[in-house]
């Protein structure tokens with residue numbers, strides 16, 4: 001018997017969708033306290049959209065290129081979200097910045113995963129920057145989204161070593177393995193506190 005009253009997720013993606021897949025796998029466990037209501041992509045060609053459809057999960061595309069302002073793009077996202085039952089928005093490689101106005105409409109209901117140990121290395125090219133700085137540790141952070149990029153309250157982090165000879169690619173792969181553990185864990189944590 002599975003759990004009733006599961007946390008209903010909207011997963012926002014832009015590309016590959018490997019974090020979405022790890023959450024999907026977790027949601028397939030009967031006792032996992034969340035389920036995916038919809039996967040939304042701004043990119044009609046995101047590989048993750050095909051994976052979601054193949055798994056029978058509802059998906060929506062809101063192509064930012066078809067909107068001449070962020071407001072219009074985000075209104076369309078809100079319209080799509082209204083069609084589905086959504087408790088929590090999970091940003092998983094969603095490559096569009098959401099406006100403070102959008103974030104305020106979902107207070108403490110939007111989470112993001114970032115491939116660094118925040119507050120270090122906000123923004124892009126996190127692995128390259130950590131290697132160039134001679135750091136010995138990297139990792140990932142699940143945090144609440146806030147008006148400022150990569151800056152909301154931290155929910156959890158997982159660390160990995162940076163090894164001699166690491167390239168941004170080898171380090172990214174090591175961190176990604178931990179992302180796939182961290183995101184389901186963070187969602188489970190939130191489900192028990194919401």
Ligand code: GRF
Pocket residue numbers: 013014015016017018019020092093094113114115140176179
């Ligand atoms: C991940 O590294 C995530 O931390 C970052 O974007 C990447 C998305 O990868 N925000 P995927 O689409 O989940 O495979």
